[in-house]
Amino acid sequence: MLKRRHSDAAVVRISIDGEQVEARAGESVAAAVLAHTEGATRTTPLSDAPRAPYCMMGVCFECLMEIDGVANRQACMIRVADGMSVKRQQGARSVEGRE
Numbered sequence: 729m730l731k732r733r734h735s736d737a738a739v740v741r742i743s744i745d746g747e748q749v750e751a752r753a754g755e756s757v758a759a760a761v762l763a764h765t766e767g768a769t770r771t772t773p774l775s776d777a778p779r780a781p782y783c784m785m786g787v788c789f790e791c792l793m794e795i796d797g798v799a800n801r802q803a804c805m806i807r808v809a810d811g812m813s814v815k816r817q818q819g820a821r822s823v824e825g826r827e
């Protein structure tokens with residue numbers, strides 16, 4: 729878990745895997761996850777190894793999460809919003825319309 733520097737930004741409430749947490753307006757979902765959890769955003773399809781945000785700028789795709797019901801979103805590229813629901817992705821992803 730990372731410690732935040734002091735911020736005067738407004739507080740928004742989001743849920744991470746069902747747990748209600750406070751985040752700072754303007755920060756990314758990945759930053760909020762790093763501030764409130766051990767950092768894992770997903771697990772790998774083959775070994776279920778935990779993965780965490782790495783580049784924080786949209787390049788590595790290690791931060792894929794389900795955000796407001798939409799899977800495979802880059803948590804580092806999306807800003808938190810009040811009432812947002814964020815879930816870790818576990819293992820292989822599914823693509824709607826395919827089995």
Ligand code: FES
Pocket residue numbers: 758780781782783784785786787788789790791792802803804805
């Ligand atoms: S942390 Fe690298 S793409 Fe999000």
